[in-house]
Amino acid sequence: MSVTISFQDVVKKYGDTKVIPELTLNIKQGEFFTLLGPSGCGKTTLLRMVAGFNSVEGGEIRFNDRVINQVAPGKRNIGMVFQNYAIFPHLTVKGNVAFGLENRKVSKADIEKKVAEVLKVVQIDQYKDRLPQNLSGGQQQRVALARAIVIRPDVLLMDEPLSNLDAKLRIEMRNAIKEIQNSVGITTVYVTHDQEEAMAVSDRIAVMKSGIIQHVGTPQEIYQRPANIFVATFIGHTNILEGTLTKVNNEYRVRFSPGYEERVNNIKVPTSAEVQPVKLSVRPEEFIISEDGTGIKTTIVSSIFLGQNTHYFADLETGLRVEITIESTTGNLLKPGSVIYLKANMDKVNVYDEQGEMNYTGAIGL
Numbered sequence: 001m002s003v004t005i006s007f008q009d010v011v012k013k014y015g016d017t018k019v020i021p022e023l024t025l026n027i028k029q030g031e032f033f034t035l036l037g038p039s040g041c042g043k044t045t046l047l048r049m050v051a052g053f054n055s056v057e058g059g060e061i062r063f064n065d066r067v068i069n070q071v072a073p074g075k076r077n078i079g080m081v082f083q084n085y086a087i088f089p090h091l092t093v094k095g096n097v098a099f100g101l102e103n104r105k106v107s108k109a110d111i112e113k114k115v116a117e118v119l120k121v122v123q124i125d126q127y128k129d130r131l132p133q134n135l136s137g138g139q140q141q142r143v144a145l146a147r148a149i150v151i152r153p154d155v156l157l158m159d160e161p162l163s164n165l166d167a168k169l170r171i172e173m174r175n176a177i178k179e180i181q182n183s184v185g186i187t188t189v190y191v192t193h194d195q196e197e198a199m200a201v202s203d204r205i206a207v208m209k210s211g212i213i214q215h216v217g218t219p220q221e222i223y224q225r226p227a228n229i230f231v232a233t234f235i236g237h238t239n240i241l242e243g244t245l246t247k248v249n250n251e252y253r254v255r256f257s258p259g260y261e262e263r264v265n266n267i268k269v270p271t272s273a274e275v276q277p278v279k280l281s282v283r284p285e286e287f288i289i290s291e292d293g294t295g296i297k298t299t300i301v302s303s304i305f306l307g308q309n310t311h312y313f314a315d316l317e318t319g320l321r322v323e324i325t326i327e328s329t330t331g332n333l334l335k336p337g338s339v340i341y342l343k344a345n346m347d348k349v350n351v352y353d354e355q356g357e358m359n360y361t362g363a364i365g366l
């Protein structure tokens with residue numbers, strides 16, 4: 001049976017170093033939950049704590065209501081998939097998948113039935129008698145996944161399962177993993193440092209930095225309203241511009257510096273300051289070329305034609321280089337040296353305090 005996983009003030013120390021300080025997080029039953037963050041932020045450490053391979057130095061980890069801090073790894077009913085597959089080279093596909101069940105003393109007839117079922121789910125039943133060396137990387141990863149889910153675990157843990165595959169296969173396999181997880185409904189914790197992969201597979205994502213969760217949300221929430229500038233720049237591309245936020249008659253206006261001023265909706269500011277410096281996050285696709293000579297003055301530096309869109313690099317008068325994505329037209333590309341004026345789609349702009357720690361902007365009709 002699939003379970004909820006909750007972390008309450010969980011601490012991990014290696015020697016005297018706290019790599020995870022007091023982490024609190026709740027993962028829902030059946031959810032596909034991803035830990036995402038740069039190398040060394042503590043994703044694998046946290047996953048290994050759930051698996052029971054790492055000790056817990058403080059707080060509690062629960063499966064449903066049961067505290068599992070002291071439960072041995074073999075008693076947690078967990079399925080695991082790693083980057084290096086870790087399948088047995090001397091066993092056939094069927095033998096690999098049956099292994100966990102044989103260890104659990106399941107009857108022969110039951111093993112046959114369960115293995116056949118799972119091989120169908122992961123779509124490798126036609127290779128059931130092959131040895132792993134005669135399978136592609138993607139097929140081997142399917143075997144690893146089959147082996148993890150055949151025992152009907154309460155929790156499925158995956159640590160960078162796709163990083164050994166080439167780019168095309170990664171996309172194919174991430175779709176397969178998402179579909180398989182959906183069909184079996186096991187609570188899944190997935191670790192990756194690849195933000196695009198995280199967005200593609202997850203119900204929710206926790207973005208981590210230095211052992212601390214920066215933002216937990218759906219892929220849309222995290223992309224559209226990142227909690228702070230670290231998250232905004234880690235997820236997709238964005239431009240961070242300087243500006244000021246002014247309150248006039250209960251209405252907020254943003255001024256890009258240098259640039260122009262425009263009204264913003266959905267702003268919540270904890271201070272009563274009427275004018276304050278802010279940081280503005282504008283994704284490349286949220287710039288609009290202004291036709292009336294007002295806006296943020298920029299000079300085109302270079303362009304990359306990507307088919308449907310053209311990506312430009314341009315310099316502001318301050319020297320700050322920004323990225324702009326514009327739908328390609330059949331006309332000419334903007335040439336290096338061309339001066340254009342930019343405005344931003346204000347509904348999609350994120351307004352942060354001066355430190356970039358707090359997002360003042362509210363939800364976008366999610």
Ligand SMILES: Nc1ncnc2c1ncn2[C@@H]1O[C@H](COP(=O)(O)OP(=O)(O)OP(=O)(O)O)[C@@H](O)[C@H]1O
Nearest residue numbers: 014015019037038039040041042043044045046193
């Ligand atoms: N056994 C250990 N002893 C001491 N420090 C460790 C140990 N394992 C990990 N660390 C440290 O803990 C921190 C978190 O490491 P962890 O492997 O969890 O990061 P990660 O986010 O999974 O990184 P990556 O994406 O590179 O795998 C790092 O600073 C790492 O150097």
